[in-house]
Amino acid sequence: MIEKLIMDRFGKFHNKKFNFKPVTIFVGKNESGKTTLFDALFQVLCSPKASKKQGKMLKARYSDSCKVKAVFTGEPVYLDEDEFLNLYAVRSGDMDLDLSSGSSWLEKVKSSLFTGGLDPQRLKSKFESLASYKGSLKHNKALQELEKSKAQLKDDLDALNEKRQNILTQETNVLEAGSRVERMNKEIHKLEKGIKEIENELDYQKKITERSDLNELLKWIEKGEEIRRRLESLEAFKGEEISQFDQMKSRLQSLIREMDAGENNEQHLKTLIKEKRESIASLEESIHDKSMLPGFATDYLEKIAKFRKNPPLKIIVIWNRGLIIAAAMIFTSGIGIGFLFNTLLYQIISSGSGLFLGLLFLLLARKQDKQIDAGAQDNYAKWLKDEWKNRTGQSTGLLSETLDGLVQELQNLRLNLDHTAATVGEMKTQLNKLENSLSEQIGHNRNLQKSIEDIKNTSAEWLSRKKVSSRDQYIEKSLAYRNNFQELTRWEEECREELEKKNCESLDQLKRDCERRLNLLDKEAVPNQGKSDIEIKQLENLLKGKNSKLETSRSEQTLAMRSIDREQGEITGSLGDVPGAIIRTQKAIRQIENQIDQIKMDRHAASIARDIFNRISKDSESDLFELSQDISIQFEEIAPITKTVTQTYTQTITKTVTETPTQSPIQKVEMSELNTEAILIPDAEGQKRSLENLSSGTRDSFLLAARLALANRASAGVGILILDEPFLALDSERTANALNMLKNFQERNHCQLILFSKDEQLIHQASSIFRDAQCNTL
Numbered sequence: 182m183i184e185k186l187i188m189d190r191f192g193k194f195h196n197k198k199f200n201f202k203p204v205t206i207f208v209g210k211n212e213s214g215k216t217t218l219f220d221a222l223f224q225v226l227c228s229p230k231a232s233k234k235q236g237k238m239l240k241a242r243y244s245d246s247c248k249v250k251a252v253f254t255g256e257p258v259y260l261d262e263d264e265f266l267n268l269y270a271v272r273s274g275d276m277d278l279d280l281s282s283g284s285s286w287l288e289k290v291k292s293s294l295f296t297g298g299l300d301p302q303r304l305k306s307k308f309e310s311l312a313s314y315k316g317s318l319k320h321n322k323a324l325q326e327l328e329k330s331k332a333q334l335k336d337d338l339d340a341l342n343e344k345r346q347n348i349l350t351q352e353t354n355v356l357e358a359g360s361r362v363e364r365m366n367k368e369i370h371k372l373e374k375g376i377k378e379i380e381n382e383l384d385y386q387k388k389i390t391e392r393s394d395l396n397e398l399l400k401w402i403e404k405g406e407e408i409r410r411r412l413e414s415l416e417a418f419k420g421e422e423i424s425q426f427d428q429m430k431s432r433l434q435s436l437i438r439e440m441d442a443g444e445n446n447e448q449h450l451k452t453l454i455k456e457k458r459e460s461i462a463s464l465e466e467s468i469h470d471k472s473m474l475p476g477f478a479t480d481y482l483e484k485i486a487k488f489r490k491n492p493p494l495k496i497i498v499i500w501n502r503g504l505i506i507a508a509a510m511i512f513t514s515g516i517g518i519g520f521l522f523n524t525l526l527y528q529i530i531s532s533g534s535g536l537f538l539g540l541l542f543l544l545l546a547r548k549q550d551k552q553i554d555a556g557a558q559d560n561y562a563k564w565l566k567d568e569w570k571n572r573t574g575q576s577t578g579l580l581s582e583t584l585d586g587l588v589q590e591l592q593n594l595r596l597n598l599d600h601t602a603a604t605v606g607e608m609k610t611q612l613n614k615l616e617n618s619l620s621e622q623i624g625h626n627r628n629l630q631k632s633i634e635d636i637k638n639t640s641a642e643w644l645s646r647k648k649v650s651s652r653d654q655y656i657e658k659s660l661a662y663r664n665n666f667q668e669l670t671r672w673e674e675e676c677r678e679e680l681e682k683k684n685c686e687s688l689d690q691l692k693r694d695c696e697r698r699l700n701l702l703d704k705e706a707v708p709n710q711g712k713s714d715i716e717i718k719q720l721e722n723l724l725k726g727k728n729s730k731l732e733t734s735r736s737e738q739t740l741a742m743r744s745i746d747r748e749q750g751e752i753t754g755s756l757g758d759v760p761g762a763i764i765r766t767q768k769a770i771r772q773i774e775n776q777i778d779q780i781k782m783d784r785h786a787a788s789i790a791r792d793i794f795n796r797i798s799k800d801s802e803s804d805l806f807e808l809s810q811d812i813s814i815q816f817e818e819i820a821p822i823t824k825t826v827t828q829t830y831t832q833t834i835t836k837t838v839t840e841t842p843t844q845s846p847i848q849k850v851e852m853s854e855l856n857t858e859a860i861l862i863p864d865a866e867g868q869k870r871s872l873e874n875l876s877s878g879t880r881d882s883f884l885l886a887a888r889l890a891l892a893n894r895a896s897a898g899v900g901i902l903i904l905d906e907p908f909l910a911l912d913s914e915r916t917a918n919a920l921n922m923l924k925n926f927q928e929r930n931h932c933q934l935i936l937f938s939k940d941e942q943l944i945h946q947a948s949s950i951f952r953d954a955q956c957n958t959l
Contacts, residue, residue, distance in 0.1 A: 182254045182900060182933045186225070189248040192217035204927065204934045204951040208944045209959030215937040218959075219905045222935070223270070225251040226901070227262040235262050258901055268892040270903040271885070312788035324780045331773045338766045358745045365738040372731040379724045386720075389711030392702045395695045396709070398679075402692055405672045408665055415662040423659065426643055426652055433636045436629055443626040450619040457612045464605045478591040481565060485584055493557040504546035512539030558584055808890065809852045815886035816850060816862070818922035819915050820879060850883070877910040885919060889926050902927070905937040916943060920950045927951075 183201045188194040193214050209215055220239060223229070224247075229236040239247075251257075260269065315321060515535010519528035565587060566579045581587045649655045676688060685691040712720070851861040851869065861869040862883045864876070872880060885907060892902070902923070908916045927934045934951070938944055948954055 183222075183225075183251050183258070183935075184254045185252040186218075186221060187250050187252070188221055189250075191221050191224075191247045191249045192243055194218075194221075199957065200955065201933065201935070202953065202955040204954035205936070206944055206947055206951075206954050206956045207935070207937045207959055208939065208941065208956065210939050213939075213959040215905065215939070215959060219270075219272070219903065219937060221249045222251075222903055223262070223265065224249055226258060226260050227265050228259070229262045233262070235266075268888055269901055270905075271888070271907045272905055312784055314784075320780055320784065324777060327773050327777050327780070331770060331777065334766055334770045334773065338763065338770065341763045341766060358741055362738060362741050362745070365734055365741065369731060369734050369738065372727055372734065376724060376727050376731065379720055379727065383717070383720055383724070385707075386711050386717055388702060388705070388707045389709075392699065392707050392709060395699050395702075399692065399695055399699075401675075402688065402695075405669070405676065405688075408669045408672060412662065412665045412669055415658060415665065418655070418658040418662045423652070423655060426640065426655070429636055429640050429643070430652070433633065433640070436633050436636065440626065440629045440633060443622055443629060447619065447622045447626060450615055450622060454612060454615050454619065457608055457615060461605055461608050461612065464601055464608070478595050481569065482588065482591050484565070485588055488558075488561055489584070499548045501546040501548065504542050508539040508542035508546065511535055511542060515539070562587055809850045811890040811893065812852075812883075812887050813850045815889050815922060815926075816883055818925070819882040819886060819911075819918045821918075878912060878915060881908075881910045882915055882919070886922075889922070893930070900930070900932045901935070902932055903935045903937075906939070907936075908943065913942075917946060920947055924950050 182203065185201065186199045188197045188199075190196075194217060199218070207215055207218060220242070223235070224239060227235075229239065231237065231240055266272070310318070311320065313321075316325070512535045515538070516532050518535070519531030559582070562582060562584050569579050579587055579590055581590045644650065644652075644655075647655055649658070680686070680688070680691060683691055683694065685694065711717075850863075852859060860872060862872060862875060862879070864870055864879055872883070875883070904923075908919060911919060923934060926932070936947055938947075944956065948956055
């Protein structure tokens with residue numbers, strides 16, 4: 182288990198340490214460092230090579246200078262990067278499994294499924310060849326050669342046996358064998374004596390070890406009594422009363438903030454009152470300077486109105502464009518038609534008619550009209566502007582160049598002056614309200630100051646009653662009480678186990694038994710320290726070696742004595758080479774017979790192994806069925822189905838069942854081979870669909886279940902599971918189910934669970950399910 186992650190320099194984290202528990206939760210917004218922490222865990226668990234994809238990604242993101250290390254509880258955990266990313270880690274929004282052949286983690290899964298990692302079909306073919314009786318095969322050829330050699334040796338042995346009657350074994354062989362037996366007896370006696378001495382020394386060392394264990398047990402008992410004494414001294418801090426103090430502190434902080442806001446508001450009101458007074462004075466001065474302008478504006482508006490009633494006119498000529506075009510067309514048509522005639526008279530008549538009609542239409546197109554003289558209006562407007570400037574004495578005067586513009590400008594002037602007067606009245610009313618608000622705010626601020634002083638006095642009295650100088654000291658003693666209580670609870674649990682193991686009814690009895698046994702060891706003068714573990718191990722190995730040598734010597738002694746008995750019966754007064762030849766021939770025959778028996782035995786064993794692996798290769802579907810059942814159980818915890826569905830098993834048996842969350846699990850997931858394209862998963866209606874045709878929520882639910890099932894198969898004792906936003910596509914119900922499934926998985930496998938999320942609701946759910954979880958806010 183990871184106990185601590187030390188990030189000297191990794192991304193945004195510098196000289197940062199994170200502590201971990203069996204369940205650790207990290208919560209933070211985007212860009213708070215969750216992905217950086219995930220990559221840091223990936224680095225310390227997998228150490229990806231810089232030449233591979235993941236190593237290149239980490240190098241590009243964090244450079245070569247990044248430094249991170251982990252402190253483990255127990256043995257460190259090191260994982261293959263593909264195994265880590267497919268089984269023990271879920272990246273944000275990426276639940277896909279890489280089931281492509283060649284992945285090392287996938288081979289582990291296959292090894293656990295199919296007969297311990299062996300390929301039954303390949304072994305079946307191999308043993309098929311070894312079990313064959315074909316004479317052309319190598320082992321059968323060797324068998325034929327051995328049979329021939331055996332027959333030849335038997336013929337030689339028969340010839341030697343005919344000569345055996347004339348061979349006498351020399352007596353010196355018997356005498357030498359007797360001397361060897363005598364030396365063996367002395368060696369055996371010496372070994373027995375040495376073994377006895379080593380056994381006595383080991384028994385003595387066991388007593389020393391027992392004395393050390395008894396002393397440690399008494400220290401452990403004294404530790405429990407010391408914990409009880411400390412707990413009794415902290416009894417006053419047993420209750421959870423800090424909330425009273427915190428409420429006062431919270432109220433005090435709230436009043437201080439309100440006081441600050443009130444003082445700011447008081448200053449703001451003073452500023453507004455000052456500004457309002459200055460604005461009123463400025464507007465009143467402006468009204469006084471322009472008091473005559475409304476009368477002038479009214480007078481000029483009347484003059485413009487009189488001018489517009491009788492404006493100067495001028496005569497203009499207006500041409501009708503349509504009649505002009507018609508005249509041109511008639512004239513052109515008359516001339517054109519005239520050219521169509523061959524007679525000059527007709528040409529003159531046609532052209533003259535066109536000219537006459539064209540002139541007639543042209544006279545009709547001209548028309549005279551009267552309109553207002555714009556130049557006269559502009560001159561009148563200029564005269565009005567000059568007269569206004571002379572009467573008012575303004576340097577700028579009126580700005581408009583037309584009568585309409587002057588009318589609008591004069592009207593706006595009157596309206597602006599009226600609006601300014603109304604604005605002054607409104608501002609005086611607002612000034613009065615601001616002065617009233619300032620008076621109220623000053624009174625409220627005084628009341629707040631009194632309340633703050635009262636709460637400070639009450640907080641000081643509370644600390645004095647608790648006999649502590651600060652809130653931190655009270656928390657420290659409360660925490661000390663809880664820690665000692667937890668330590669005492671663990672000690673009492675260990676005490677119950679120790680009493681049961683030692684068959685004692687009470688702790689006092691266990692203590693008396695330990696002291697009584699120590700007194701006996703004192704009487705035997707057993708010291709506190711003995712040999713080291715290495716020395717004891719050396720003694721045990723020496724004892725084992727001497728026992729083995731003793732057994733060998735005794736066997737050799739028995740064989741030698743038998744040999745003497747046999748040779749004494751064969752002595753006939755002379756010794757030749759025949760006995761040795763007979764023995765050698767018999768030995769050769771036995772060796773050949775052993776080789777023949779071995780070949781036949783191997784051939785028979787191969788036939789048995791061939792049948793076994795043939796059955797195993799046919800039963801591989803049941804292994805896949807087991808895996809699909811494992812995944813179904815995990816999937817059922819996340820996405821239970823309550824509808825009636827039809828399940829078809831791989832053994833071609835069809836059953837119709839009504840499945841509920843409380844029934845024993847059925848095979849909902851079907852796998853024809855270990856490949857995501859060969860998997861069928863039920864949707865919410867119970868219909869079997871391929872992975873790509875599922876909704877994103879159901880797809881992610883299945884992939885999470887599959888990862889956990891495969892992790893169980895791949896490796897026992899890896900002990901870590903890391904999830905970064907694993908439930909993005911899941912609704913609230915499936916998220917709760919998935920969290921409960923992870924809790925069951927974590928408790929069942931005793932693994933460490935690390936969860937990353939920016940969803941505060943998810944963190945709240947996880948914290949309520951994993952009550953001992955450590956939550957870190959980034």
